[in-house]
Amino acid sequence: MFELKLIDMKLPSELENAPSYDHLHSVMNRCIQETVKQREDQILKHLKENGFEFENRQELEQFSKTRCTLEKHDNQLNVLKVDGIQICTWWDTSRFETDGDKFTAIIGEAPIT
Secondary structure, X not given: OOOOOOOOOOOOHHHHOOOOHHHHHHHHXXXXXXXXXXXXXXXXXXXXXXXXXXOOHHHHHHHHHHXXXXXXXXXXXXXXXXXXXXXXXXXXOOEEEEEOOEEEEEEOOOOEO
8 A cells, every 4th residue: 555645835936926817807808998999099090181070979979870881891891981982991800709708819900091
């Protein structure tokens, strides 16, 4: 017969201070918010270049509801039009992967043209 002895094991020091999953989730949420904000800023820039400026968020939302259309094509191309005139395009190559309610990855991002 043999005897089993229990020994104390400690995590390697680099794992002791590793960020928690909640922290990583928080960082990913901030990345997603920043990605969305950058895309929105680029769209606003293109609208401004075409003579459309807004005093506040409500004015922008009303404008987008009444005068804008977004065409989403099968090849992931998005085309923003105002009154039927193309304002900008972008490839929707970014996707946010999730596991339940937790974000696990942000894949790709193409610039707006």
